Amino acid sequence: xxxxxxxxxxxxxxxxxxxxxxxxxxxxxxxxxxxxxxxxxxxxxxxxxxxxxxxxxxxxxxxxxxxxxxxxxxxxxxxxxxxxxxxxxxxxxxxxxxxxxxxxxxxxxxxxxxxxxxxxxxxxxxxxxxxxxxxxxxxxxxxxxxxxxxxxxxxxxxxxxxxxxxxxxxxxxxxxxxxxxxxxxxxxxxxxxxxxxxxxxxxxxxxxxxxxxxxxxxxxxxxxxxxxxxxxxxxxxxxxxxxxxxxxxxxxxxxxxxxxxxxxxxxxxxxxxxxxxxxxxxxxxx
Numbered sequence: 001x002x003x004x005x006x007x008x009x010x011x012x013x014x015x016x017x018x019x020x021x022x023x024x025x026x027x028x029x030x031x032x033x034x035x036x037x038x039x040x041x042x043x044x045x046x047x048x049x050x051x052x053x054x055x056x057x058x059x060x061x062x063x064x065x066x067x068x069x070x071x072x073x074x075x076x077x078x079x080x081x082x083x084x085x086x087x088x089x090x091x092x093x094x095x096x097x098x099x100x101x102x103x104x105x106x107x108x109x110x111x112x113x114x115x116x117x118x119x120x121x122x123x124x125x126x127x128x129x130x131x132x133x134x135x136x137x138x139x140x141x142x143x144x145x146x147x148x149x150x151x152x153x154x155x156x157x158x159x160x161x162x163x164x165x166x167x168x169x170x171x172x173x174x175x176x177x178x179x180x181x182x183x184x185x186x187x188x189x190x191x192x193x194x195x196x197x198x199x200x201x202x203x204x205x206x207x208x209x210x211x212x213x214x215x216x217x218x219x220x221x222x223x224x225x226x227x228x229x230x231x232x233x234x235x236x237x238x239x240x241x242x243x244x245x246x247x248x249x250x251x252x253x254x255x256x257x258x259x260x261x262x263x264x265x266x267x268x269x270x271x272x273x274x275x276x277x278x279x280x281x282x283x284x285x286x
């Protein structure tokens with residue numbers, strides 16, 4: 001049994017850890033609430049834009065497809081894994097790293113694969129085994145549409161220039177605070193939409209459908225990219241909140257166990273002292 005001094009030291013240490021994890025849990029809970037609000041606010045616009053784009057695309061004539069929908073033989077691939085800059089978020093970053101390695105080995109084996117890592121954690125691990133063409137760790141310091149659109153535009157222009165034949169996003173899709181699902185999503189080229197001759201649109205087009213769709217597709221792609229970043233951002237705080245909640249519970253359980261052990265050791269020490277006093281008194285009486 002450990003001595004009382006060691007037990008007191010361990011109890012103090014565990015209590016300090018518990019306070020830290022509890023504080024981190026509350027911070028992540030507050031950030032998660034804001035991140036959820038942001039996703040909810042952008043969802044109606046994103047869904048309506050996608051719906052309009054699909055309807056317009058379905059009515060385009062042959063040969064008028066967008067440059068962002070050009071299907072080429074896949075030789076050069078860009079994968080964009082979205083992680084976090086900090087750890088202590090359970091399996092959040094590990095799942096992204098595993099999903100990235102899996103998509104490379106299963107879908108693009110033998111291809112020229114490059115990475116554009118967003119977030120420090122994925123970059124630190126993946127750069128050891130793969131070609132990281134670019135990385136960005138500042139995006140989450142001020143995550144908004146404008147900053148996201150700059151990165152999306154850069155990737156879109158690289159695709160149009162023929163530098164990459166396929167662009168894939170790998171990120172955690174937010175379900176709830178306890179559930180984040182690693183998702184692989186094709187960003188470019190745009191997934192072909194089945195044409196439907198029966199589609200009718202109650203819109204008046206000015207100047208024309210082709211010009212409108214050329215304007216909408218870049219916006220839709222940038223919105224898709226921003227949504228992936230927002231999804232990942234919310235997932236990060238949900239995962240961290242859950243991890244810190246479990247860590248706080250474990251620290252509480254360990255502290256209680258150490259306190260019980262401390263009390264037992266203290267009681268044993270007191271009992272030994274009483275026995276020594278009684279033994280000494282008996283020896284004097286004799």
